[in-house]
Amino acid sequence: MKYRDLLVAEITPEMEGRRVRVAGWVHAVRSIGKLAFLILRDFSGTIQVTFRVPKDVSEEEKKRYKELIKKVSKIPPESVVMVVGVVRRDPRAPRGVELSGEEIEVLNEAKSPLPLDVSGKVDAHIDTRLANRPIDLRRPESQAVLRLVSLSAKAIREYLYSLNFVEVFTPKIIASGTEGGAQLVPVFYFGKTAYLAQSPQLYKELLTSSLEYVFEIAPAWRHEESDTPYHLAEFISVDVEMAFADYNDVMKVLENVVKRVIDSVKNEGRKWLEVLGHEPPEVNLPIPRITYKEAWEILKAEGVEVEPGEDFGTPELRKLSEALEREGKTSGGFYFITDWPADVRPFYTKRGGKEVIGGKEVDLSESFDLNWRHLEISSGSTRIHRRNELEEELKKRGLNPANFEWYLKWYDYGMPPHAGWGMGLQRLMVPVAGIPNVRLASTFPRDMKRLVP
Amino acid sequence: MKYRDLLVAEITPEMEGRRVRVAGWVHAVRSIGKLAFLILRDFSGTIQVTFRVPKDVSEEEKKRYKELIKKVSKIPPESVVMVVGVVRRDPRAPRGVELSGEEIEVLNEAKSPLPLDVSGKVDAHIDTRLANRPIDLRRPESQAVLRLVSLSAKAIREYLYSLNFVEVFTPKIIASGTEGGAQLVPVFYFGKTAYLAQSPQLYKELLTSSLEYVFEIAPAWRHEESDTPYHLAEFISVDVEMAFADYNDVMKVLENVVKRVIDSVKNEGRKWLEVLGHEPPEVNLPIPRITYKEAWEILKAEGVEVEPGEDFGTPELRKLSEALEREGKTSGGFYFITDWPADVRPFYTKRGGKEVIGGKEVDLSESFDLNWRHLEISSGSTRIHRRNELEEELKKRGLNPANFEWYLKWYDYGMPPHAGWGMGLQRLMVPVAGIPNVRLASTFPRDMKRLVP
Incomplete structure (x- = not known):
C-alpha cells in the first residue's frame, strides 16, 4: 500500500x-x-x-x-x-x-478532546507533557530537541571515528557497582542478584588493553532519589577511554567533541534551532581550564567558604561560573575544573601532586570536570593502571578489593596507562538545545516518578 | 606524559x-x-x-x-x-x-604464565577465551570481529540517516513485557518491580506518530534458558520503525541495510577480513522472497512435515535453506520468508489474507523473517494501527489489554499505519564476520552461565 x-x-x-x-x-x-x-x-x-x-x-x-x-x-x-x-x-x-x-x-480517526494540545498554542506543564509524551512529541519544539539529540550523537561518533576510536557495546548487567553500592539498580539475573551498569567504566578500561581507543553511547542507570531538572534514573552516557593517554589528552578529545556537536547543530540542525528559537553558545578552543585550587580561591574571594578538599555543590558552581563568566574565563559558558582532591574522586582515579589549599595540604588527582555554567556535563581522569594502587584506593574508600577481583586480576596481565571520560548526553543538550530540563532530551524519561509511558 | x-x-x-x-x-x-x-x-x-x-x-x-x-x-x-x-x-x-x-x-609488567595465549598459536576453547576475554581480545581475530561490529553499526546508521531516519534512545526499564511474560528480566525500580526491555517495540511504534522514521541500536534482554551458539541474554538490537509504510517497504530498507553492511565491511573492513580469513557473502538485491506457504511446500517436498500454521524450527530451516541454496533461491545465503501464519506472530502484527496450506485454511499476516541459511537474522511486519484490533489480538493470546492500557490509549489519538523490523546485530555478524558463535561478536557476552567478566 x-x-x-x-x-x-x-x-x-x-x-x-x-x-x-x-x-x-x-x-x-x-x-x-x-x-x-x-x-x-x-x-x-x-x-x-x-x-x-x-x-x-x-x-x-x-x-x-x-x-x-x-x-x-x-x-x-x-x-x-x-x-x-x-x-x-x-x-x-x-x-x-x-x-x-x-x-x-x-x-x-482521533478521539476528542486530546489530552494535550499539539498545535503548541497552549504551554503545558512539563509533567502534563511527559505524561502525554507520544502526543507531546508531535509539537515541533519537542521533536526539534530529539532531532538535535540524534544529530549530536552522529557528530560525536563521526569525530571519534576520525581519531581511530572503535565503538563498543559493553555489558549492562554487571556483578558489582563501579562507585560502591549507592544508587545501584538491582536485576534478577537467572536467579542471581546483579545490577544495571551505572557506567561502562570498568569495562571500557579493560578494553583499552586490546582495542586501545574505545567509545560507547549507551544507556546507564542510577537510582537518583533527587528530583532535579538535571537527574534521570536512566540516561544516555557518552563514554571515551584511551590507552597511552593521560587526562590532558582526553580533555582535548572532549573539548573537540563539544565543539563538533555545536558546529554540527549550528549547520545541519539550523532548522530545529529556529523552531526552538535557540542559538547554542559559540565555543572556541581551548576551553579554559582552572584548577580546583584556583576555583577554591575564586570562591573564597567571592565570600564562599568551602572546606579545603571538599567537592563543590550546585550553589558553589553557580557562584564560581558567574565569577568566571564575568572575567571572560569561560568559552561560551564552558570551563574545565582540573586537579581535584583525590579523596572526592572515584577509586580508579590516578593521584597526582599535593597543594596547600586554605592552609591545608590536599592530595590531588589527575582529574577534571567539564562544566557549563553550574552544570557538570562530563567528568574524567587519568586512571590508575597498577593493581596495588587500585587495591589501596578501594580500601581507602571502605570497599573490599575481593569484590572487584574479577576486574583487578586483569591488571596483572598488561594494563596500559589510560585515561577517559563520561558525559551525559541529555545534559549536553541543556546548552546545545536550550532546554531547562534534561527530561526533554529523553524520548520517555525515567525517574523516581516515571515508569510509563 | x-x-x-x-x-x-x-x-x-x-x-x-x-x-x-x-x-x-x-x-x-x-x-x-x-x-x-x-x-x-x-x-x-x-x-x-x-x-x-x-x-x-x-x-x-x-x-x-x-x-x-x-x-x-x-x-x-x-x-x-x-x-x-x-x-x-x-x-x-x-x-x-x-x-x-x-x-x-x-x-x-605482566605476570607469567598468562591465563590465555595471545600470540594466537594455541587455539583455545571458546569458554576459556570468554573467561579471559580482556586478554582474548588482544588476539588479532578477536579484535577483528569487534572492529567489524563497529563498522557494521556505522554503515547501518549512515544508510538510515540518508533515508531521513532519526536515531532514538527508548527506555530500557519498562512496566510490562512486549511479548508476554516469558524471558523477562525483572528489575527493582524505586521499590517497584519493572522489567528490562526485550525490544524497543512498543516505544518505537509510538514514536512513529511523531518522528515517523526512527531507528535505534541498543541493548535488549531475554532470559534465554537455551544454551545455543546463537542466543544471548543481552544482545544488541537494531530496530527500525516507519510511519506510512508496510512490510514491503521495510523489507526494502532491511535488505539495503544488509547490503550496505557487507559492502562497507568488504571495503573499509578489508584488513580485518584478512585477519579472519573470511569473505562475506555477495548480496544482490532484491533478496529472494518466498512465502510461508511456499516454504511449507518445499519442506513437504523434502519430506519434512510441519503442522500447517506452525512455526519452523532450526532443523526445518536447515532443510529449507539447503533446498533454496541448491536451487539458487537465496542471495549469498540470505532469503526472506513472508506472510507468516498470524497466530505464530506477536500481537501487534497486522493480519493479511488466508491461504489453504496442507488442506487447512490458515490466517496469514503481513510479516517476514530475514534468514541467513538456518539462522533468523531479523523479523518484522506491518503493525496494527487500530486500537480495537490490538485489543482483539491481545485477548487471542491470553494477554490482558488492561496491562497494555498505557500503550493502547495512544492509538486513540492518531497512530499512523506503520511497519518495522528488529535485527540482532551479533547474529548478522555470523555471515559478515564468519563467526561460529554470536558470543564472539560481544565484548563481554551475557548468558545463563556468564555474569563476569
Whole structure:
C-alpha cells in the first residue's frame, strides 16, 4: 500500500498542476461556507489543503465535493489522513503553494478532546507533557530537541571515528557497582542478584588493553532519589577511554567533541534551532581550564567558604561560573575544573601532586570536570593502571578489593596507562538545545516518578 | 606524559634514521647472544625492535647496552612497554622496517604464565577465551570481529540517516513485557518491580506518530534458558520503525541495510577480513522472497512435515535453506520468508489474507523473517494501527489489554499505519564476520552461565 508520493515539505510551486498523494495528521480544520481548509502535517512540515466545489463539473461531481467538504470539516484534529490533491501556486500560503483537495481517506480517526494540545498554542506543564509524551512529541519544539539529540550523537561518533576510536557495546548487567553500592539498580539475573551498569567504566578500561581507543553511547542507570531538572534514573552516557593517554589528552578529545556537536547543530540542525528559537553558545578552543585550587580561591574571594578538599555543590558552581563568566574565563559558558582532591574522586582515579589549599595540604588527582555554567556535563581522569594502587584506593574508600577481583586480576596481565571520560548526553543538550530540563532530551524519561509511558 | 609519537603501523622505510617513541605490548622476546629481539604490538600492528651493542660508542655506553639487552630479554610477554628506537630499513622484516632499540621503559609488567595465549598459536576453547576475554581480545581475530561490529553499526546508521531516519534512545526499564511474560528480566525500580526491555517495540511504534522514521541500536534482554551458539541474554538490537509504510517497504530498507553492511565491511573492513580469513557473502538485491506457504511446500517436498500454521524450527530451516541454496533461491545465503501464519506472530502484527496450506485454511499476516541459511537474522511486519484490533489480538493470546492500557490509549489519538523490523546485530555478524558463535561478536557476552567478566 502506497500512502504517499512525497513529504509535504517537498511540494514546491514548480509542481503546479501535478496530482500528488500525501499523508499525515490533521493539524487543523476550518470550514467557511463552501470551502474547507485542512492543514496537513507530517514530520517535514505542514501544507494547506483547500477543498472547494469545482465549477466546471457535473452535478454529480458537485454533490460528491459537497459531501467531501462536509466530511473534511468534521475530521477531529490529529486524525491520520491520506489526501490526493493538485498542486496550486498560492502567493498567500506560507510556502507559496497549497493543494487543491480531491480525495481524502481517514486512516485513523482521533478521539476528542486530546489530552494535550499539539498545535503548541497552549504551554503545558512539563509533567502534563511527559505524561502525554507520544502526543507531546508531535509539537515541533519537542521533536526539534530529539532531532538535535540524534544529530549530536552522529557528530560525536563521526569525530571519534576520525581519531581511530572503535565503538563498543559493553555489558549492562554487571556483578558489582563501579562507585560502591549507592544508587545501584538491582536485576534478577537467572536467579542471581546483579545490577544495571551505572557506567561502562570498568569495562571500557579493560578494553583499552586490546582495542586501545574505545567509545560507547549507551544507556546507564542510577537510582537518583533527587528530583532535579538535571537527574534521570536512566540516561544516555557518552563514554571515551584511551590507552597511552593521560587526562590532558582526553580533555582535548572532549573539548573537540563539544565543539563538533555545536558546529554540527549550528549547520545541519539550523532548522530545529529556529523552531526552538535557540542559538547554542559559540565555543572556541581551548576551553579554559582552572584548577580546583584556583576555583577554591575564586570562591573564597567571592565570600564562599568551602572546606579545603571538599567537592563543590550546585550553589558553589553557580557562584564560581558567574565569577568566571564575568572575567571572560569561560568559552561560551564552558570551563574545565582540573586537579581535584583525590579523596572526592572515584577509586580508579590516578593521584597526582599535593597543594596547600586554605592552609591545608590536599592530595590531588589527575582529574577534571567539564562544566557549563553550574552544570557538570562530563567528568574524567587519568586512571590508575597498577593493581596495588587500585587495591589501596578501594580500601581507602571502605570497599573490599575481593569484590572487584574479577576486574583487578586483569591488571596483572598488561594494563596500559589510560585515561577517559563520561558525559551525559541529555545534559549536553541543556546548552546545545536550550532546554531547562534534561527530561526533554529523553524520548520517555525515567525517574523516581516515571515508569510509563 | 607523552607515551608515543606514532602507531607502529605508521612507521615506514622512508623514516630511516628517525628516532621515534612507540608504546604497546611485548608480543614476543627472543635473545641470541648479544642481540635481543622484541616484537612490539599496538592495535595497529607489530614491529620488531632489535637491541644490539653499537660498535662506535664508549665502553660505558657498551655496558649500558649490554644491561639493556639483558633487561629486555627478561621482560615477560604482554608487559606494557615504551620504546625509543631509530628507524632502520630491513628487507627481511615483514614490513621492510624495524627499530634499532635505544631505550625501554616497562610501564606495567605482566605476570607469567598468562591465563590465555595471545600470540594466537594455541587455539583455545571458546569458554576459556570468554573467561579471559580482556586478554582474548588482544588476539588479532578477536579484535577483528569487534572492529567489524563497529563498522557494521556505522554503515547501518549512515544508510538510515540518508533515508531521513532519526536515531532514538527508548527506555530500557519498562512496566510490562512486549511479548508476554516469558524471558523477562525483572528489575527493582524505586521499590517497584519493572522489567528490562526485550525490544524497543512498543516505544518505537509510538514514536512513529511523531518522528515517523526512527531507528535505534541498543541493548535488549531475554532470559534465554537455551544454551545455543546463537542466543544471548543481552544482545544488541537494531530496530527500525516507519510511519506510512508496510512490510514491503521495510523489507526494502532491511535488505539495503544488509547490503550496505557487507559492502562497507568488504571495503573499509578489508584488513580485518584478512585477519579472519573470511569473505562475506555477495548480496544482490532484491533478496529472494518466498512465502510461508511456499516454504511449507518445499519442506513437504523434502519430506519434512510441519503442522500447517506452525512455526519452523532450526532443523526445518536447515532443510529449507539447503533446498533454496541448491536451487539458487537465496542471495549469498540470505532469503526472506513472508506472510507468516498470524497466530505464530506477536500481537501487534497486522493480519493479511488466508491461504489453504496442507488442506487447512490458515490466517496469514503481513510479516517476514530475514534468514541467513538456518539462522533468523531479523523479523518484522506491518503493525496494527487500530486500537480495537490490538485489543482483539491481545485477548487471542491470553494477554490482558488492561496491562497494555498505557500503550493502547495512544492509538486513540492518531497512530499512523506503520511497519518495522528488529535485527540482532551479533547474529548478522555470523555471515559478515564468519563467526561460529554470536558470543564472539560481544565484548563481554551475557548468558545463563556468564555474569563476569
